[in-house]
Amino acid sequence: MTDVLILGGTGWLSGRVAERWADAGASVTCLARGGRDAPYGTTLVTGDRDEPGAYAALAGREWDEIIDISSNPVHVAAAVEALEERTKHWTYVSTASVYAANDASGADESAELLEPLGLDDEPDYGRAKAAAEASVRSALGHRAAIVRPGLIVGPGDPTDRFGYWVGRFALAGAEDVLVPDGTDRGAQVIDVDDLADFIVAVGRARWTGVANAVGDPVPLDRMLRHAAEVAEHTGTLRPADDAWLEAHDVAYWMGPRSLPLWLPADLPGFWTRSNAVYRLLGGSLRPLRETLARTLADERERGLDRDRRSGLARPDEVALLAQLRGRTA
Structure with a gap:
C-alpha cells in the first residue's frame, strides 16, 4: 500500500x-x-x-x-x-x-x-x-x-474571485451588471479538481521537475459572456474603462470593492503562461462552462447575496451603474 x-x-x-x-x-x-x-x-x-x-x-x-x-x-x-x-x-x-x-x-x-x-x-x-x-x-x-x-477555481473557492461573476449574473437576473472593459485582458484558470488529479498523478509517477498547472488563456470578455449565459442572465453587461473604475475606487483582481479577475493592461504574461508541460504530463482541463456550472451550484448553496471576500456588494454596484449611465446619458 x-x-x-x-x-x-x-x-x-x-x-x-x-x-x-x-x-x-x-x-x-x-x-x-x-x-x-x-x-x-x-x-x-x-x-x-x-x-x-x-x-x-x-x-x-x-x-x-x-x-x-x-x-x-x-x-x-x-x-x-x-x-x-x-x-x-x-x-x-x-x-x-x-x-x-x-x-x-x-x-x-x-x-x-x-x-x-x-x-x-x-x-x-x-x-x-x-x-x-x-x-x-x-x-x-x-x-x-x-x-x-495559476488561479484555482471551482466549488468551495474561499477567495470568492471566480465565483463572483457567475454568482453576480445569477443574482442580477434581468438587471444590468458592471463589468470591466475586457479589451486585451484575459484569465487563465484551473478547476480545483483538475489540479488535485494532477497533483496525485505526479506523485504516483514520482515525476520530478516543474510544471505550470494553468488553464488555457481565455479573453476576459468571453469568460464573462460564458458566465452570464450559464447563469441565464438576461440583463445587459455594462463595461467601464480602467480610468473610470480607478476614479471610483474599484480595485483590480480581488478583495473588497473589486472587480475580480480584472487586471491592469500591462500584465499580459499573468494570464498567458505556457501550460505545455502540464498538457504533456496528461493534465486535464475540463470545459470552462462545466466549471462555471459547478461553481454556480456552489454559489447558490452558499448564498448569492452573502458577504464576499472579493467583489462589489450589489448595492454598491447598482450605485456605480447609476453613475456610469449618467456619464453616458
Missing part, C-alpha cells in the same frame, strides 16, 4: 488531494492543526507547524509521497529538514506568482523567479513561495515535483 503524508489535508485544495489519494487505495495521513475534519478514509494527526516538535508524531514513519502546499517558507523549510530522509518523493504546490515578470506572453517554467523572501522582509506571497521552492529544490531536487498553479 502507498503511504502518503499531506501537510494540511483539511483545506480546500489539500482536502481534495487527500480524498483522491484515499480513493486510489493509499494510506493517507493528514498533519493539521485540527478544528476541521480530515476527509473520510484518511487519518488526522494534530500538529501546529508554528510550534517546535510539530512533526514528532510522525517520527519513525516512512512515506512514499509527501505533499505540502504551505505558503509559509519557515514551515516548508522545517518540514523539509524533518522529513526529507523519510520520503521517496515530495510534491510542493507553489504558484505562478513566483515569476519575476508578467509583461511577456507565453513564458514557460524557465522564466526568472522573484527573489526569495528573507526572514526580515515584509510579507509577499510570490516571494514566500519562491523561498519555499528553494528549500524543496535544495534538499530534494532529485525527488521533488514543483507544481505552479
Whole structure:
C-alpha cells in the first residue's frame, strides 16, 4: 500500500488531494492543526507547524509521497529538514506568482523567479513561495515535483474571485451588471479538481521537475459572456474603462470593492503562461462552462447575496451603474 503524508489535508485544495489519494487505495495521513475534519478514509494527526516538535508524531514513519502546499517558507523549510530522509518523493504546490515578470506572453517554467523572501522582509506571497521552492529544490531536487498553479477555481473557492461573476449574473437576473472593459485582458484558470488529479498523478509517477498547472488563456470578455449565459442572465453587461473604475475606487483582481479577475493592461504574461508541460504530463482541463456550472451550484448553496471576500456588494454596484449611465446619458 502507498503511504502518503499531506501537510494540511483539511483545506480546500489539500482536502481534495487527500480524498483522491484515499480513493486510489493509499494510506493517507493528514498533519493539521485540527478544528476541521480530515476527509473520510484518511487519518488526522494534530500538529501546529508554528510550534517546535510539530512533526514528532510522525517520527519513525516512512512515506512514499509527501505533499505540502504551505505558503509559509519557515514551515516548508522545517518540514523539509524533518522529513526529507523519510520520503521517496515530495510534491510542493507553489504558484505562478513566483515569476519575476508578467509583461511577456507565453513564458514557460524557465522564466526568472522573484527573489526569495528573507526572514526580515515584509510579507509577499510570490516571494514566500519562491523561498519555499528553494528549500524543496535544495534538499530534494532529485525527488521533488514543483507544481505552479495559476488561479484555482471551482466549488468551495474561499477567495470568492471566480465565483463572483457567475454568482453576480445569477443574482442580477434581468438587471444590468458592471463589468470591466475586457479589451486585451484575459484569465487563465484551473478547476480545483483538475489540479488535485494532477497533483496525485505526479506523485504516483514520482515525476520530478516543474510544471505550470494553468488553464488555457481565455479573453476576459468571453469568460464573462460564458458566465452570464450559464447563469441565464438576461440583463445587459455594462463595461467601464480602467480610468473610470480607478476614479471610483474599484480595485483590480480581488478583495473588497473589486472587480475580480480584472487586471491592469500591462500584465499580459499573468494570464498567458505556457501550460505545455502540464498538457504533456496528461493534465486535464475540463470545459470552462462545466466549471462555471459547478461553481454556480456552489454559489447558490452558499448564498448569492452573502458577504464576499472579493467583489462589489450589489448595492454598491447598482450605485456605480447609476453613475456610469449618467456619464453616458
